[in-house]
Amino acid sequence: MKKRVSIHDMARHLKVSSATVSLVLNGKGEKNHIRKELIESILNHAREVDYRPNLVAKSLRTGKSRIIGMLVEGISNPFFSSIASFVEHEAYQAGYKLFYSSTENDPDKARDLLRAFSERQVDAYIIAPTAGIEEDVRRLIENHQPVVVFDRELKAVSSASVMIDNYKGSFDATRHLLDQRFRNIALVTLESSQQQMEDRTRGYVDALGELKLEPSVFKIPYGAEEDHVDLINRFLLQHPELDAVYFATNYLALAGLESIRLLGLQIPNDLGVIAFDDNAFFNLTSPSITSIAQPVKEISSAIMQLLREQLSGELNREIPTRIILPTQLIVRDSSAQKKKKRSVATQ
Amino acid sequence: MKKRVSIHDMARHLKVSSATVSLVLNGKGEKNHIRKELIESILNHAREVDYRPNLVAKSLRTGKSRIIGMLVEGISNPFFSSIASFVEHEAYQAGYKLFYSSTENDPDKARDLLRAFSERQVDAYIIAPTAGIEEDVRRLIENHQPVVVFDRELKAVSSASVMIDNYKGSFDATRHLLDQRFRNIALVTLESSQQQMEDRTRGYVDALGELKLEPSVFKIPYGAEEDHVDLINRFLLQHPELDAVYFATNYLALAGLESIRLLGLQIPNDLGVIAFDDNAFFNLTSPSITSIAQPVKEISSAIMQLLREQLSGELNREIPTRIILPTQLIVRDSSAQKKKKRSVATQ
DNA sequence: ATGAAAGCGCTAACAC
DNA sequence: GTGTTAGCGCTTTCAT
Secondary structure, three states, X not given: OOOOOOHHHHHHHHOOOHHHHHHHHOOOOOOOOXXXXXXXXXXXXXXXXXXXXXXXXXXXXXXXXXXXXXXXXXXXXXXXXXXXXHHHHHHHHOOOEEEEXXXXXXXXXXXXXXXXXXXXXXXXXEEOOOOOOHXXXXXXXXXXXXXXXXXXXXXXXXXXXXXXXXHHHXXXXXXXXXXXXXXXXXXXXXXXXXXXXXXXXXXXXXXXXXXXXXXXXXXXXXXXXXXXXXXXXXXXXXXXXXXXXXXXOHHHHHHHHHHHHHHOOOOOOOOEEEEEOOOHHHHOOXXXXXXXXXXXXXXXXXXXXXXXXHHOOOOXXXXXXXXXXXOXXXXXXXXXXXXXXXHHHHO | OOOOOOHHHHHHHHOOOHHHHHHHHOOOOOOOOOOHHHHHHHHHHHHHOOOXXXXXHHHHHHOOOOEEEEEEOOOOOHHHHHHHHHHHHHHHHOOOEEEEEEOOOOHHHHHHHHHHHHHOOOOEEEEOOOOXXXXXXXXXXXXXXXXXXXXXXXXXXXXXXXXXXXXXXXXXXXXXXXHOOOOOEEEEEEEOOOHHHHHHHHHHHHHHHHOOOOOEEEEEEOOOHHHHHHHHHHHHHHOOOOOEEEEOOHHHHHXXXXXXXXHOOOOOOOOEEEEEOOOHHHHOOOOOOEEEEOOHHHHHHHHHHHHHHHHOOOOOOOOXXXXXXXXXXXXXXXXXXXXXXXXXXXX
C-alpha cells in the first residue's frame, strides 16, 4: 500500500516547511508573498505524488467540515428522495457535500443520527423532524448551529423552516371533491400526531364543515406497511356509503389504490380518489389520479437559501425565517364529476 | 454558546488525567484496573455535562471513521433508494453509518465524491460505478480499501461485486414476449456503454435470434429526461410494425408508458409492454405491467456480506468474490397473449 | 519571503 | 492503578 503522502512528506522532499506548503495549497501563497517559482514547484509536486489532503485533520483544526447533514423520514419515499436529490445538487454547487440518513420515524434513531452528525462536526443540519426530538433540535439552535427544519413543524421549537400550506392544500382538495358532487368523503391518514397530518385533517374537516357534512377519518397506525392494504380494505367494506376517498400521503394512496383494485371498485364512479403528494405514475394509471402536488423543487431551493443565510452568518435576527409554500391541485380523472344517479341515491 | 466539553475539561474537573477518562469512556476501564468508583464518577460526570466525543479527533487518531460511503447513480431512482435504504439498515446494525451520494452518471462528480469519501477516511466503499472511474476504483483496491461494486461491472477492475444476471433476465423477458406470440419486439434502452445495458441488449438479441427474428434497438441519449417521451413518441410512430416494446430500465418505462398513453395505443392489443425493474405502481396501472424484478433485498444483503468480510479482514483470497443474483419475471397483463388477428396482419 | 511552533481532541504505549 | 507523553495531519500566528 502506497502510504498517503502528507504535507510534511512534501515539505521534506522540497526542503521547505510544511507551513509554506499548506499556504500554497490553500491558495494563500500569493497573499503571503511566496516566490512564484516556489509556488509552482509545490503545486507541481503535489500533483505528481497525487496529494490528497486529510480532511479529517483539516476539520479537527478548523472546526469546519463542509458537510451538511440531512435527516429524512425514509429515503425510499419519493418525496424525500427527490428533495434530497435537489438539495444535494444545490449544496454541491455551493461547495458542500450532503450526507443524508433516514430516521424511519424513530426518535431514538433520529437522535442517534443527529448525534452522529454533530460528532462529525457537520456545518449545518436539514431536518424533517420526527416527534420527540424537540429538545435535541432546540439544543442545536441554542448552540448556534445552522438548522433548517422542513416538511413538519416542530411545535415549541423556533427554527428556520420551510413548510407547505397543508391546511389550504387539504381544504382545496376536499373542496374540489365537493365541487365535483362527491358528498361522502373519507380521509385516510396516519395515526400520528405529526403537525402536517393534523393540518391536513383540519383542512378536510373545515371544507366539509362549510356544507355541514360530517367527516369520516380513518387513521392507520404508523409502520406495518404490509397491513395497510388489508386495513383499507376493511374500512372501505365497512363504509359502503362512501363515494370518495382522500389519501393523506403518498404511500397510503398506493395501498389505497391497491385495495380499490382488489375490491373491484370503479374509479371515479364507485369511488372518487384524490391523493396528497403527486407521483409520476398518477398520470399513467387508468383512470389517472388527481393529486395535491408539493413543490419539491421550490422546497429544496428554499431550504438551501435559508441555510446559506445562516452559514454566511448574515442572519442575525432573532425571529427565524419561516417559508410557507403553496401546494398545487392537479386535477385528473379520478375525481371526475359524479354521475347524478348514485349521488342522489346515497343522499 | 455552551462550549463543547472535551475529555480534558472533564479530566481537569475530576482531577484525573485525560488518559484515564478516555479509557473509561471507551469501556476499557475494567481491563486497565481502574477503580470501580472512579469509573462510576467519570461516567456520571460525562452524563451530567452531556459529553459528546469529537469523532473527528478520534478518526484522526485511529484512522477509522465507522462510516461507509455509498455511490449511486441517482438517489431519486427507486431502485437505488431502496437498495440504499436496506443497506443503511444493515450497516446501522453493524455499527456503521452509511453516507450516500449521487454521481448522476458523471465521472467527474463520481471521482470527486470518491475523493471526498477518501479524504474523510471512510472505512469502506459501496459503488455503483459510472464508466470512466476504473482507475480510481482500482487505486482504492490496491490500497486495500474495502470495496464492493454493484449493479454494474467495472471491466478491467477486479473487485468484490454483486450483480444480477442481466443477460438471463433480459433473455427470459424477450422469450416471454415471444411465447405470448409477439413477433416485432423493440428494445428501448440507453445510449451508454454500461455493461449491464449491454448484457440486457445481448439477452434480447439472442432470444430473438433463436427464432431468426431481427432486433430493433432504440437507443436514447443519457440525460435530457424531459425529452424521453418525445423521442419514444417519434420512434413508435416511425415503427408501426412493432407489436411489443421492452423498456430496459425503470425511468425509460415511465417515459414509454406516458408516450403510449399520449399516442392512444392500447396495451397489450396494440402493443405489448415489458419493463426491466419492478415498481409498486406496475400493479396499479390498467393494464398492469409485466416486469423483470431485481431482488433488491438480496442485493443489499449480499453487498453487506461482502463488505463485512473485507472489514473484518477475514478475507485474504486474491480472487475477489462475485455474487450474481437471479432476476424474477413478474407476469402481468401488459404482455397478455396477442390476439391472432393483428399478429397475422403484421407478419 | 519563509520557518518554527503551538495546538485542535483524542488514543495508546509506556512510565511510575 | 493512574499519569505522562507523543503524536495523528493540518492551519495559523509570530518571529526572523
